[in-house]
Amino acid sequence: MHSPIIHEVLAGLHATPPFISPKYFYDELGSKLFEVITLLDEYYPTRVEKSIMQLFQQEIANAVHSCDVLVDLGAGNCVKASELFDSIKPKKYRALDISKEFLELAVVDLQKRFPNIKMDSQICDLNEQLQLPDLSNDRKLFFYPGSSIGNFDPDKASGFLKNIATQCDGQGGLLIGVDLEKNEQILNNAYNDSLGVTAAFNLNVLRHINRVIGSNFNTSNWQHYAKFNKSQSRIEMYLRAQQDVGIVYPNGVHHFKAGDLIHTENSYKYTQGSFTEMLRNAGFKNIHTWTDANAYFLVCYASAES
Ligand code: AVI
Numbered sequence: 001m002h003s004p005i006i007h008e009v010l011a012g013l014h015a016t017p018p019f020i021s022p023k024y025f026y027d028e029l030g031s032k033l034f035e036v037i038t039l040l041d042e043y044y045p046t047r048v049e050k051s052i053m054q055l056f057q058q059e060i061a062n063a064v065h066s067c068d069v070l071v072d073l074g075a076g077n078c079v080k081a082s083e084l085f086d087s088i089k090p091k092k093y094r095a096l097d098i099s100k101e102f103l104e105l106a107v108v109d110l111q112k113r114f115p116n117i118k119m120d121s122q123i124c125d126l127n128e129q130l131q132l133p134d135l136s137n138d139r140k141l142f143f144y145p146g147s148s149i150g151n152f153d154p155d156k157a158s159g160f161l162k163n164i165a166t167q168c169d170g171q172g173g174l175l176i177g178v179d180l181e182k183n184e185q186i187l188n189n190a191y192n193d194s195l196g197v198t199a200a201f202n203l204n205v206l207r208h209i210n211r212v213i214g215s216n217f218n219t220s221n222w223q224h225y226a227k228f229n230k231s232q233s234r235i236e237m238y239l240r241a242q243q244d245v246g247i248v249y250p251n252g253v254h255h256f257k258a259g260d261l262i263h264t265e266n267s268y269k270y271t272q273g274s275f276t277e278m279l280r281n282a283g284f285k286n287i288h289t290w291t292d293a294n295a296y297f298l299v300c301y302a303s304a305e306s
Pocket of ligand 1: 037146147148149150151191198265266267
């Protein structure tokens with residue numbers, strides 16, 4: 001019998017079309033590769049989001065008003081949240097992420113720089129129901145930057161936002177960054193960078209899967225493929241088999257033909273209107289929005305208070 005995790009991964013590989021959950025991108029190397037992606041010329045979201053956060057720092061702080069605890073959903077290296085500390089002045093900081101080693105090191109480092117903010121970390125998979133031990137009475141500012149919301153399908157994204165609105169329990173809110181629809185070439189370039197870092201990030205998922213299920217994927221047999229799907233308004237990322245391959249795992253083998261695709265990620269792009277409507281439908285009462293001069297990216301503060 002396979003463990004539930006192995007079972008889940010194998011079910012994805014045997015599905016039509018085959019898929020691997022994007023959560024498997026973020027092992028130690030994958031988290032580092034993602035950090036490098038955020039520095040690439042073509043990958044504008046991180047840079048543009050940062051410029052919006054800086055330009056409107058005071059307006060954002062005024063909208064947020066006060067914050068007992070900053071709950072960082074998908075903290076990564078915690079840099080983005082730390083850039084809010086001076087203006088938002090949280091009393092506590094809770095960093096959530098799926099990648100344990102990476103997160104714990106980042107929080108230890110951050111605590112040294114900000115000794116007056118109480119900090120802790122929580123390993124969690126945001127695909128599962130969110131639980132926040134010990135924070136039930138605190139006024140929370142949820143922070144979900146980087147357009148990670150775009151990696152959920154819209155139904156799942158709605159459910160996630162509803163869950164956050166419920167956790168706010170009538171106080172505090174959500175500060176969130178969302179990538180906007182734009183020229184297709186700019187979108188395609190952002191996921192097909194000239195240094196091949198996104199390709200390495202995508203291929204690395206196979207190394208992670210080998211460790212998780214004991215398979216023998218060879219990254220040199222696979223190629224990165226990413227393209228904007230206009231009708232769904234999303235970047236789709238795949239790994240394409242370059243030749244016929246048989247993947248061996250304990251108790252089985254799975255054959256892929258040359259040209260077969262494994263789907264690894266969707267990255268949905270929203271319009272300002274479609275996203276703010278989603279926030280309202282989730283139960284948030286007041287929505288503040290900020291964008292850049294090119295309208296590439298949107299930052300929203302969705303307040304749970306009327
Ligand atoms: C984490 N997430 C918002 C990134 C995105 O743009 O969808 C992940 C990524 N995939 C390829 N490049 C970056």
